[in-house]
Each structure stands twice: as structure tokens, then as C-alpha cells.
Amino acid sequence: MAPKTYLSLDTDLKSEKRDTTLLRYFANKAKEANYLEGQAYALNQIGTKYRNISQFKKAADLHTEALQLSEKANSTELKVLSLNMLGVVYRRTDAIKTALDYNQKALELAEQVENPSHHIRRSINVSLNCIGNLYQTLEQYDLAIMQFRRALKLEEELGNKLGLAINHQNIGDCLEEKGDLEGALENYRKSLAYNEEINSDIGRVICKNSLAQVYLKQDMPYAALVLLEPLHEQSKSIGDFYITSSVFINTGWAHTVLGEYDKAEQFIEEGLEMAQNHNMPSNVLFGLQKRSALESKRGNFKEAYEYYKKADEFDREISSATNLRYMNDIIVRYEADKKNNQISVLAKENEIVRLRLRKNQTTLLVSALIVGLVASILYILYRQYQNKNEKRVLSLEQNMLRSQMNPHFLFNSLNSIKLYIINNEQKNAVHYLNKFSKLVRKILEASSVKEISLEDELETVELYMNIENIRFSNEIDFKITLDDDINPDVIKVPSLTLQPFLENALWHGLSPKKGEKKIHIHVKRKNKNHVSIEIEDNGVGRGAAEVNKEKRVLKRKSVGIRITKERLANFAKDYQNNFDVDIVDLFDDNGNPKGTKVVLDIPTV
Structure with a gap:
């Protein structure tokens, strides 16, 4: 009997799923046998391969076909997978409105499943991660971090190191945008450690590029170049032009800071060309901004102003009022629905707690007193340790000054x-x-x-x-x-x-x-x-x-x-x-x- 669930399909095709030729062969055979689940699985895997090499149109077509097949087969797991993958593709091309629709549908469908499988739980995390990325695009960083941390907790329960790496990376991105560079560095380094554990080339490139970008914001161009220069060929070999264009633009930024303007122009232009050729609006905007900064450093203020105008016009294009208004309406509606559900659940939980409190009031009171006492003791010990450490550091500084x-x-x-x-x-x-x-x-x-x-x-x-x-x-x-x-x-x-x-x-x-x-x-x-x-x-x-x-x-x-x-x-x-x-x-x-x-x-x- 042919396997019907995602887990069984993924297990049986574990050795073949990295080979697009074998996947296409399997998809064709599944089509001939009217094996809908197998065909949907294979098309989603092939679509992911195209997405990772920035061929977004082909990827979207394959995931759409997989979604239609999943609906015919009435497979919730594969429907959720297809919806999430479509959301990722459209987010990568900055089609935020469409991406949010797909990821929200995936989340709502997955959360309706009773006794969810491991794959459904993973899909919930993917949806949360994607919605967090969309909040991030809207510059609603606190909302984004809330989604990423929720996903992070669930990934820890599942022991999924790839998910942990992705969510730490995303939290780092949000903290970087908020100006918390040290917090961003901490999360990028955690993400890099997980990517090293799972030996993910693409994860390493993304993390090192993010670390380099923070170093540039901290005015440390040499430290940034140490990370960026090995990434040029590594990112090209991966084939993800979204990452590669960012690496090249950041390299140009570093050379701009160092006053090496010809090198800076070469790298920024190469990264900008990749972003334009592969329809990546956010990277095009980033490249135009860095080109404007380069010309300003050179003293070519007319050219700097022209690039600034292009960047400003481009920014308005990809952030149209209609799109943003639609997205904000969706977010408000989604948050309102979630809060209503949460209120209903909390009301039931409060009733249960109230009944339990009547029976166990004395026990709870004693427990609370013990916890409070222990907490107070721990806090006092912690403060003593902290004060002792501060006195030791102050004493060292005073002794050093006396010795000087x-x-x-x-x-x-x-x-x-x-x-x-x-x-x-x-x-x-x-x-x-x-x-x-x-x-x-x-x-x-x-x-x-x-x-x-x-x-x-x-x-x-x-x-x-x-x-x-x-x-x-x-x-x-x-x-x-x-x-x-x-x-x-x-x-x-x-x-x-x-x-x-x-x-x-x-x-x-x-x-x-x-x-x-x-x-x-x-x-x-x-x-x-x-x-x-x-x-x-x-x-x-x-x-x-x-x-x-x-x-x-x-x-x-x-x-x-x-x-x-x-x-x-x-x-x-x-x-x-x-x-x-x-x-x-x-x-x-x-x-x-x-x-x-x-x-x-x-x-x-």
C-alpha cells in the first residue's frame, strides 16, 4: 500500500529527495498511478529546490499544483505544507499580502487538527516563523519577535536544530533593526552554532553575512571583511541569489567605509544586478541606498542624490499604501481572533483553577509561602554575589590607578x-x-x-x-x-x-x-x-x-x-x-x- 502521510513519504524518499531528476521521475510515475499524495510531496520538494536558487516563478507554479493535488487527496498535512511553501516563495519576492494569506491559512488549518502529528507541529512552527517574518517586513518587530519566540519554544520541544537556528537568526534580524546590536550578535552566534551542528552550508552563509552586517554598523569593516570574503564563492555555489546579492552589497559597504571606492562600486553593482535580475525588491532597495552612500563618500553629490531618489521611489513602490493597509487589516483581524480564542480558553482554565483552589487552598498557600521564601533567599544570595563581584572589579580598577x-x-x-x-x-x-x-x-x-x-x-x-x-x-x-x-x-x-x-x-x-x-x-x-x-x-x-x-x-x-x-x-x-x-x-x-x-x-x- 502506498504511503499517505508526509512522515512515511519523507522516510521512504529520504535518499532521493535531494535529487531533482529522481523526484521528477517519481512525480511522473505517481501521476500515471493517480497517486495524489506522492505527486504532491514530490512537487513541493522540487519547488523548494527552485526557490533556493531564486527561480521563484517555477517554484510558485509547482507549489500551487501540489496544493491542488493535496486538496483532491484531502491530505491536511500536504495542504498545510503547500500553503506554507507558497507563503515563503511570495515573501522572498516581497509580495507580502499574498504571502501572509497563504501562511495564515496554513496556520489556521494546522491548529484545527486534533492530536497533531510531528509534521503538523513542525508546520505550525513554519507558519509562525513566516508570519513573524511578515511582521518584520512591516517593521512591527515586537510582534515578530513574539511569533519567533513562540516557534522557538515549540522547536525546542521537538528537538529540531534547524528550526532553532532559523528562529534565532530571525530574532537577531529584528533586534538588529531595533538597534540592539549586542542582542542581535548573541542570537546570530547561537544560530551559527546550530547550523554548524547540522552542517548547513546555507545557514552558515546567512549567519556570517548577518554578523558582518552588525560589525559594519559597529564601524568594524575589517572584522566584517574577514567574514564576507570567503562567502563570495560559497554563496554562489549554493545558488541562492537572495543571499549572494546581500553578501556582495555588504562587501561593497565595507570597502566604502575603508575608502576603497572602486572595489566598493564593483561589489555593490554586482549585488544590485543579481537583485534586479532575480526580482528581489528589498535587496534592490538596499543596493541603491549603499550606492548613494558610496557616491556621497566620493564627493559625487549629484550622483548620490540620483541614487537616493531611485531608492526612495523604489521604496514607495514596494510599500504602497493599499498593500500596507490590507496587511494591517489582516494582522488586526488575526490578532483579534487569536485574542478571542485565548480569552475563551482562559475563561475555562480560570473556572477549573477556581474549583481546584477551593479544595487545595491551604496547600497552595503553604506552597506560595515556600516558593516566596526560596525566591527571596536566592535573590539575596544573587545580590550578595553581584555586590561582591562589583566591589572586586572596583577594587581592581582602584589598585590599577594607584599602581599607575x-x-x-x-x-x-x-x-x-x-x-x-x-x-x-x-x-x-x-x-x-x-x-x-x-x-x-x-x-x-x-x-x-x-x-x-x-x-x-x-x-x-x-x-x-x-x-x-x-x-x-x-x-x-x-x-x-x-x-x-x-x-x-x-x-x-x-x-x-x-x-x-x-x-x-x-x-x-x-x-x-x-x-x-x-x-x-x-x-x-x-x-x-x-x-x-x-x-x-x-x-x-x-x-x-x-x-x-x-x-x-x-x-x-x-x-x-x-x-x-x-x-x-x-x-x-x-x-x-x-x-x-x-x-x-x-x-x-x-x-x-x-x-x-x-x-x-x-x-x-
Whole structure:
């Protein structure tokens, strides 16, 4: 007997459903045998393949034929599937009114089924997801998120990782539109993790493109390009021009921000052409807007205005008042029906609860008191933990500021400037006094923020070394080098991180050394997620420094490095990767100490 349900059909054709040739063969054989369910299943699968390569007209025709066959066969499962697939196709071409009709019909039909099968439950989630996408198009993001979260809960119950990936992606899209970029990033990363688990190429491309778009909004074009450039060929190989055009337009946006205008024009135009050729209005609008921004950056304000006008006209076309009014009427009617149903259900549930309360009033009261007591205890413990953690972070910041502004350094610096004044070296006195005041100001400013750019941090330590070098009669050779692929303006580091390591090198490495004295800071790219900062000195080495420290009458405690490591560990909680600190002893060919190297790995993602 031929299988009639979606599950049995999908199970029997599991190995063949990815091959459109075999599916067509099966559809033809089913037609010859008047096997309506088999024919409808195959046509829906083939339609989905055409949709994923942006051949929307063919996809819509196949799903429509599948719907007619499902109605003849009186198969609710296949009718719901066909309606949902039609809704997805029309949504991808921005035919919102038609898409909403199909998805709402699918949801209403599925919700009428008593004891729904696994596939019907999945179809309800698909309908919710699609309706959420349509709310999103209407810029009603809170309504959209409500639908996606409802679907997310149901997908968790079904253990469907693909559904979890899709709904986290959609929630991220809505949060991004609302301006909650951190919330969007969190959901995009969750979606990417699920797509990695199920090994979905298209899911990975969509997530990475979305992450890159958020990085662009956060003014991080280099981070965006790291994600986007591998997607060019990957998205083309998938064949979904909706995604590919977005990837290319975002790449053009990144090059616009970096001032690489010719590259930007090439990528935006290629993405725009794909969107126009495959009838994707929202991507056409996006491409025109980015082309206008590019011409404005170039200073071609006339051309920028022309593209702006085109985008504005196009926006009005795809958001006509009739279409939006119809959609809003449908949404209001749908929400009203849902609320009426919910009120009816709630009334019945309230009656049941009221009857139960009469019988179990004492038990409920005791339970409520216990729950309240436990909740209060948990809240108090949580607040204590939070306060303790906040005090610890504040203490670290205060200790760091004290280590940066320690009295020895201030006294020595002012004494050195005083000597210039006594020796009537007014230019040197004014020069170093300016540097000293600028350094103090930068330390105080940096101590009030959690993170600063690497550019500002390097400027601060350069001022610090200029002041300290007075005590060494300017005999320390200090330099900072950055590799060509490093942009210190976009790299963020915890404030006041490097100075304790330089101070340690000066006091314990170079102070007891005779002859040439060097400190070199080298910033280089370790990998796409890390930047490495190396602080190398040619001092006496840690072994000799430890011996010298024990001989001193006044022993100086090196608390700055310990505090810095604790701050880095605390700061790393906001990143995917950890901050690593390694201290390496350097030796010459004969095994004699020749200095120390401190290596800090700073995550950029």
C-alpha cells in the first residue's frame, strides 16, 4: 500500500529527495498511478529546490499544483505544507499580502487538527516563523519577535536544530533593526552554532553575512571583511541569489567605509544586478541606498542624490499604501481572533483553577509561602554575589590607578623636571612638563572607562617611557612597531594594560644593567581572532632581577602585573576568546640571560 502521510513519504524518499531528476521521475510515475499524495510531496520538494536558487516563478507554479493535488487527496498535512511553501516563495519576492494569506491559512488549518502529528507541529512552527517574518517586513518587530519566540519554544520541544537556528537568526534580524546590536550578535552566534551542528552550508552563509552586517554598523569593516570574503564563492555555489546579492552589497559597504571606492562600486553593482535580475525588491532597495552612500563618500553629490531618489521611489513602490493597509487589516483581524480564542480558553482554565483552589487552598498557600521564601533567599544570595563581584572589579580598577600613579613615579618625574629648571634648561623643563601633564590626564581619563583603543594605549605608554627615560639620561632605546595589517584605532584593549609591564622591565630588568638598554613593543596579527603585543627588553633577566631585589634595602612590590592579569581575566568574560599573558626568558647562544619578553594575546572578536 502506498504511503499517505508526509512522515512515511519523507522516510521512504529520504535518499532521493535531494535529487531533482529522481523526484521528477517519481512525480511522473505517481501521476500515471493517480497517486495524489506522492505527486504532491514530490512537487513541493522540487519547488523548494527552485526557490533556493531564486527561480521563484517555477517554484510558485509547482507549489500551487501540489496544493491542488493535496486538496483532491484531502491530505491536511500536504495542504498545510503547500500553503506554507507558497507563503515563503511570495515573501522572498516581497509580495507580502499574498504571502501572509497563504501562511495564515496554513496556520489556521494546522491548529484545527486534533492530536497533531510531528509534521503538523513542525508546520505550525513554519507558519509562525513566516508570519513573524511578515511582521518584520512591516517593521512591527515586537510582534515578530513574539511569533519567533513562540516557534522557538515549540522547536525546542521537538528537538529540531534547524528550526532553532532559523528562529534565532530571525530574532537577531529584528533586534538588529531595533538597534540592539549586542542582542542581535548573541542570537546570530547561537544560530551559527546550530547550523554548524547540522552542517548547513546555507545557514552558515546567512549567519556570517548577518554578523558582518552588525560589525559594519559597529564601524568594524575589517572584522566584517574577514567574514564576507570567503562567502563570495560559497554563496554562489549554493545558488541562492537572495543571499549572494546581500553578501556582495555588504562587501561593497565595507570597502566604502575603508575608502576603497572602486572595489566598493564593483561589489555593490554586482549585488544590485543579481537583485534586479532575480526580482528581489528589498535587496534592490538596499543596493541603491549603499550606492548613494558610496557616491556621497566620493564627493559625487549629484550622483548620490540620483541614487537616493531611485531608492526612495523604489521604496514607495514596494510599500504602497493599499498593500500596507490590507496587511494591517489582516494582522488586526488575526490578532483579534487569536485574542478571542485565548480569552475563551482562559475563561475555562480560570473556572477549573477556581474549583481546584477551593479544595487545595491551604496547600497552595503553604506552597506560595515556600516558593516566596526560596525566591527571596536566592535573590539575596544573587545580590550578595553581584555586590561582591562589583566591589572586586572596583577594587581592581582602584589598585590599577594607584599602581599607575604611584608616589615614587610622580616624585621622580617632578624631581627630574625640577633639575631642568635649576639648570636653567627651560625648553626641556617645559617639554617634559607638558608630557607629564598629558600623561597624568590620559591615565585619569583611561581609568574612568572599561576599554580604549590600542592607539590611545600606545600613546599613553609612549608618554610614560618619555618621562621615565629622563631618569636614565635618555639612554633607553624605546620604540613601537606595528605590522601593516594592524589598525590600532579599531582594536579595543582594557585601559592601562601595558604600563605595568614596562615599569617592571625598567625597575627590574634595565635599572641594574650596564651598557645598551632597549625596550621594544611589537604589535602583530596572530590570527583572525587575535592580536599579539610583544614587549621585549634586553635587561638582566628575571633570575638576576630576583637576586637584585632580595639585596635591596627598599624592596619594591610588583603588584601592577598581578592586578593587570586579574583585570584581563575579568574583562575576558565579555569575549568569546581569553586574554593570555606569557612571560618568556631570553637567552643568548651560550645560555646567558639576555632579557625578557612579555607576550599579550588580545582577542578581537
